[in-house]
Amino acid sequence: MAVRKWTPEEDAVLRRMRFRHMAWEDIAACLGRTRPACETRWRALNVPDMRHRGRPWTPEEDDALKKLMAQGMSWSDAADRLPGRSSQACAARGKLLGVSASKPVQKRPGASSVRRCHDCGRPTVDYRCPKCLAAWRARNGVSQAAVDDEGGYSVFGSRWAID
Secondary structure, three states: OOOOOOOHHHHHHHHHHHHOOOOHHHHHHHHOOOHHHHHHHHHHHHOHHHHOOOOOOOHHHHHHHHHHHHOOOOHHHHHHHOOOOOHHHHHHHHHHHOOOOOOOOOOOOOOOOOOEOOOOOOEOOOOOOHHHHHHHHHHHOEEEOOEOOOOOEOEOOEOEEEO
16 A cells, blocks of 8 residues: 655644544544554654654653553553654554553454444444534534545545535
């Protein structure tokens, strides 16, 4: 899979959405990118230390990483608390130190595979049911873009556009 370069328009959308405290999953869906790609780009734009890769880990950082992982945090949460470190850098260092991120909860055998709305819990085929999605869009200032030829919504290769 080829990696697309970030455009100034995508950077602007990323900044607006993040300043509105939107979830990384929603930002990634809007931009047609992955969550790690959006987080990494955000840090590259806003954390000058991130441009200085290869800085050796200090014993204090190692201890802090071990404590954060013992608390059940994700690599992304650990990176937020360790200035100048990305989630990928934390994961790589954690592997060397023998620590791991919290494990995802496994489904019970025989549990229903029906997907539920994130907000209201109603059965749905998407992350949010249409009613909650409309409310979320109104709350976050996200408008539905013009329908393209395939019947989807497109802006920067994604489904939604920011006003």
